[in-house]
Amino acid sequence: MTAAVSDTALLEAETLRIARDLIRIESVNTGDPRTIGDGEARAARLVQSLLEEAGYETHYAESTPGRGNLVARLAGTDASRGALIAHAHLDVVPAEAADWTHPPFAAELHDGFLYGRGALDMKSHTAALVATARAFRREGVVPARDLIFAFFSDEEAGGVWGVRWLIDNRPEWFAGATEAVSEVGGFSVPFGDRRGYLVATAEKGVGRLDVTARGSAGHGSRPTSDNAITRVARAVAAIGEHRFPLEPTTAVEAFARRVSELLGETLTVDDLPAALDRLGIAGPLVAAGLRNTVSPTVIAGGYKSNVIPAEATAQFDVRVVPGAEERLRAEVEALVGQEVELRWDRWIPPIEAAADGPLLDVFASALAAEDPDGVLVPFLMPASTDNKHLARIGVTGYGFVPLRTDADFDAFGHYHAVDERIPLDALAFSVRTTARILRSA
Template structure:
């Protein structure tokens, strides 16, 4: 595909985005979620230096040593319009080097892709933003409205040292902001429109997220010798409760954005997705099915189980952690169902609980994003979708800011985007990043 050029956008952005992404990938910002790890300080300083070199004043904020975020602001052409927030996170999850083809901190360009932990989640997107800011500095161009920038710590945990910190300690930085863009949306999924028709590219733009309910469960029992009858066994009680949770079938419910997504896929593909058999349809549609398979119902998965210290000792308590996600408007019903399934002998407490968030999938912001993508790809079919996971959007929703998942990427059809998130051999096509810079330029100078 030949992309439409951007008038006045300096060609140097292509070199910039490769250098910026590679440099960021080589900085270790692993966030184990337990307070350890190297922190985001080095990456934050790198970002701040890149912004300052482009004439943009940057502020570092650090609620805990080395847990650092960067805040900045760029004046737009029309100061009367509400500012737009562009936010992203600096931290990454752990990567085991022995499992990777290239070292996860290599940042190397290999077979057209930049490799490293964070390539898609989400240092590649941060590099696109920085490359665009540097291109504007060279050309004298400006976004249409003021841009508020936030490069954040701690998204891969609870956001306590990142988005939650800046939305409280630096609330004034976001004054007047109503909408934002961030990760996990605007990427291409190549598909055949019909069995004999041409290929098309679907670009899902995230317009919401399911709510988060991370819970710690505790079962109490009677300690004793492992050879005894064990009639009040905390481990057994907890395992039975986890089995009930895992076996529960949550009912299907389609929120408006998912309705719109399915209708758009029907039209794009020239087929009819059976609303009564959505699980089977998600499997049949492959990558497109991943756009709705986790957002048509609530989910709950046991993830951590700890109990006991010795094989012949019955422990007095057992613990588990579960990852729960619920649809908009479902929080109370979700928690009531969980408590019923756990039963009276298992106690529940929240590790993290955040309401589902949503943005307007029929408003002008979504339309401007769709237009920006189509300006660079005439075969594009932008569609709304709900993210199955969670992002810093939840913290910004608390102060009245709606976030869209819009980190545009043109991907090779054989590169499985979702498998890159927290997966082995995470990588992002350089050509895809270059495409993203052009799309962001179009969107931010037009909207």
């Protein structure tokens, strides 16, 4: 694969500069509208100015004051092909400065790393997309298909005021789009003496389960047989201690096949739980994608120590693999029986794309050009991205932000963490590989 742009030094330098400028904008998403400022709007306006300076027509909208979203399109050589959405989110999770070695919003460089909230999640990739878009205009690069560069707010709180709002209110901005690429994936992982690059071809669905128990209220000195707190506690224990069965999804099966090739042994989905220790930093990610999970997160009931309450509640975080939604519900209902009420809420279905195909071939070719020893490895991403919302309009999403790092650097482990940082050479690798992908996709 030939280089997408000729001046890679300028491409890399712009990416670093833009990433630092974006990190310095505190676009913190607390999840509470009362405490969210205008950081996302300021970040979107910065991106807008950089793209318009390069000659792009941009579309900007605030879903609610301060929640900025931006889209720009670059025409490709084949208008009959569906457009590719290359997207990133502009918001970041909060950071307690006192816990950090270096200030989280100063974008400082230390020992070959760029430090800051959003350095990995995901202002560095925002910068890579903007720098690539600018380079394509500067050098007259025409991609193989239309590219839609999209920058969303609110991803860290479910995308309600970001991509979901745009789909409902500005659907024409995504006209003709068929595929999308963004987080989470692309970082390198050692498998034995080989280097794999994870690509998310599927994502777990996400939801919330509310459990309510009711009983007879009364004085604490007169125990009741239908105590609501006891009932909800039994339900929490039954669900929280339950180990859901392995789910052999297409993505996990593809992961097992590819890792078998890399390790030189045959691994099936059934073998993966026992092999997690040999998967290194990929182990926790893979473990979370092997089965459904329902985790207790909130429990409440009562208001005074000598009063038996009439009601107690619990909340659970639900993550479900593709194709297992109804099976999960039935399994949970069987665990708790009839003594509590269940309400499934905030349900976003799982998504799954093919674990092979033309776009993944482009990913693999771009990797081969920048890292001849790198191998693409499909996997099931256990968390959630904006690709789920794009699926509502028929867009197939992949998670692939290419990063070559040292074997002991856990890229995903730095998401939302104290001292979030990205190696400078990994950032340079990322934008070079991203430019190759977007030129040929």
